[in-house]
Amino acid sequence: MKVLLLISFFIVAIVWIYIGVNRAKIIGNIGERKISLRLHLLPTEYYLLDDVYLKVNENYVQIDHIVVSKYGIFVIETKNMKGWIFGTDKSEYWTKNMYGKKYSFRNPLKQNYYHVKTLQTLLNIPQNKFVPIVVFMKGASLKCKTDGIVTTYRKLIRVVRNYKEIVFDDNEVQRIIYVLTESSIKDRKHKKEHVNKVKQTIAVRDVKIKSGICPRCNGKLVERDGEYGRFLGCSNYPNCKFTKSL
Numbered sequence: 243m244k245v246l247l248l249i250s251f252f253i254v255a256i257v258w259i260y261i262g263v264n265r266a267k268i269i270g271n272i273g274e275r276k277i278s279l280r281l282h283l284l285p286t287e288y289y290l291l292d293d294v295y296l297k298v299n300e301n302y303v304q305i306d307h308i309v310v311s312k313y314g315i316f317v318i319e320t321k322n323m324k325g326w327i328f329g330t331d332k333s334e335y336w337t338k339n340m341y342g343k344k345y346s347f348r349n350p351l352k353q354n355y356y357h358v359k360t361l362q363t364l365l366n367i368p369q370n371k372f373v374p375i376v377v378f379m380k381g382a383s384l385k386c387k388t389d390g391i392v393t394t395y396r397k398l399i400r401v402v403r404n405y406k407e408i409v410f411d412d413n414e415v416q417r418i419i420y421v422l423t424e425s426s427i428k429d430r431k432h433k434k435e436h437v438n439k440v441k442q443t444i445a446v447r448d449v450k451i452k453s454g455i456c457p458r459c460n461g462k463l464v465e466r467d468g469e470y471g472r473f474l475g476c477s478n479y480p481n482c483k484f485t486k487s488l
Contacts, residue, residue, distance in 0.1 A: 274306050287311055293306065313406060328385045329351075330388060333485045351376060354374040375392075378395070459482040
């Protein structure tokens with residue numbers, strides 16, 4: 243009996259440790275799953291691809307959701323965050339404020355812009371036929387000042403359905419789906435390589451910022467006052483517009 247209790251204790255402990263270490267990833271996966279279920283409510287003329295890994299010109303990219311339709315290609319970045327969300331088009335980082343506790347995260351509009359440019363290269367399609375969307379889950383209050391499309395879980399379907407101009411014929415839609423499906427990486431080894439590369443890039447950026455160095459141009463970071471409080475800005479402004487909230 244004692245042996246069984248000890249085994250049960252160790253199993254529970256291992257599970258809790260795993261959850262603690264992988265908490266951000268688990269939360270992100272839950273958000274992506276909910277968005278996927280939401281997008282399945284679209285009519286059958288919309289084709290959904292989830293968690294797409296691609297390699298284009300030696301660069302790996304992971305895209306949460308791609309919706310292909312005759313009305314355009316919807317490139318969707320999911321953020322499973324609660325609290326007040328502050329950000330602008332040009333800021334390098336956005337801020338989540340939850341009960342006074344602030345957390346900085348990379349500008350999702352810029353993340354999604356890179357996704358669109360990668361898809362452009364792969365599909366050889368003009369940028370105006372892509373619709374980049376950033377969607378936040380329930381519990382997020384958006385205080386963003388952007389020209390990009392930033393919306394919430396409940397409004398996502400409405401945003402997609404608002405695009406009614408036909409930009410692709412049926413043959414082109416099928417070609418796009420075929421290329422994306424064939425190009426998608428399903429090998430876990432390559433997916434892990436992509437994740438590790440992203441982590442290394444983030445680690446290098448964080449070290450530079452902590453050292454007072456601009457991660458974009460290697461200029462000096464200085465503290466400034468802004469609309470949302472104090473922030474770090476590059477001394478090479480306006481040539482470099484890197485910012486990070488404090």
